[in-house]
Amino acid sequence: MAQLTTTPATDDAARLQAHGYRLTEPRRTIIAALRDAGRFCTASQLYERLHGRTVGLASVYRTLELLAELGLAERRAETGGEASFLYCSPRQHHHVVCTSCGAVREIDTAFCPGDELAHDVERQTGFTIARHTLDFYGLCAACQAVG
Amino acid sequence: MAQLTTTPATDDAARLQAHGYRLTEPRRTIIAALRDAGRFCTASQLYERLHGRTVGLASVYRTLELLAELGLAERRAETGGEASFLYCSPRQHHHVVCTSCGAVREIDTAFCPGDELAHDVERQTGFTIARHTLDFYGLCAACQAVG
């Protein structure tokens, strides 16, 4: 298994504390594990990953919930009635997702014309747009090879 | 309450049958209800909406699952551990979602540069891109007015 870091990026810590939340050891551990996973993870998958360090399953759920609320994780529903979470850089919501193995890579935001499009969409719909997501789905190089 | 149609667009019917699924009365009812809802709905919300017509909750779950599989619905995870589904035109996956009332509107696909971007993403990441989603989140006109 790949080594796990224990420290979230200072950005994450700042964001937590800016919202009045405490930066606790369990949270540090969970955030780091989610970030290192580099793919969508369910609560119990993360809990597995953390076995040995005493972090309760309930805390995993609570922390994931918190991260989603702060925009540091993206929640996704899958078949099987289990929610998955993906670590996100604070304002980065552009991904390429492998539909076979689940691996995820972030895309450079500069790439994305969404902000300009947002203006058009506002004019067209009367909405006030706050954010947008752009996600690509397909097969990663490894999964293409396997066939 | 708005009137409910009972017939899915012929497109939907065709897509079901093309995949070897039967076009049954419960499926017709559920698809129409989801389409008419015009927003993300949970299974139980749809079940409520259908009260009076004998459609079992299990069938609602089964049909929503099926629609997601066929690309006729988009599944989303929300706080509260309940999945929501939104009706989608077969290849249309571009929405504007109101974060306050949940209303959803589809955006004209011509709008979206995603297909061209997909090529760049393929070159950059080695992925083979099959599809993409582009969603905008914000407040609809009505919710802006309410403040």
Add this chain to the structure above:
DNA sequence: CATGTATTGACAATCATTCTCAATAACTCT
């Protein structure tokens, strides 16, 4: 470093989702 309070872990409680199975209804073939 003492104090006030958010947070935690363990387990119980809840509720969304899936499973099971006999009964029914779609489609196919004639």
Add this chain to the structure above:
DNA sequence: AGAGTTATTGAGAATGATTGTCAATACATG
């Protein structure tokens, strides 16, 4: 159109994900 084959259905049971409870603990602030 009618009979046969088989997917699909509804109801309720079973499963399992998620949240609630609460005493104990650890973070931040002064």
